[in-house]
Amino acid sequence: MTHVGKRLRELRVRAGLKREELATAAGVGYGTIAMIEAGRVAAPKFDTIRRLARAIGEKTGKGELEVLGELIGEAEYAR
Numbered sequence: 258m259t260h261v262g263k264r265l266r267e268l269r270v271r272a273g274l275k276r277e278e279l280a281t282a283a284g285v286g287y288g289t290i291a292m293i294e295a296g297r298v299a300a301p302k303f304d305t306i307r308r309l310a311r312a313i314g315e316k317t318g319k320g321e322l323e324v325l326g327e328l329i330g331e332a333e334y335a336r
Contacts, residue, residue: 261301264328265309266294272316282312 269279269290276294280287285308292298293305310324317324 260330261306261328262294262296262298264330265290268313268324268327269294272313274313274316279309279312282315283308285309 269276272279274282276287276290279285280290285305289298289301289305290309293301306328307321307325310328311321313319314321314324
């Protein structure tokens with residue numbers, strides 16, 4: 258599991274979201290979330306990560322940038 262995948266799963270679970278719920282809220286495919294969490298997508302597109310961060314932030318009351326920072330930290334992402 259990649260750093261981003263591990264952090265995504267941790268943040269999603271902490272927010273009380275199932276993958277299906279996060280997929281719907283973020284406008285991202287369930288399979289995409291599953292692949293990121295499993296580490297099969299080492300460098301997800303930034304727009305995908307941004308959408309996920311926004312959806313998690315809306316659920317937790319955190320700002321998109323705060324969640325984005327927690328998600329990517331030092332990790333690489335595709336542009």
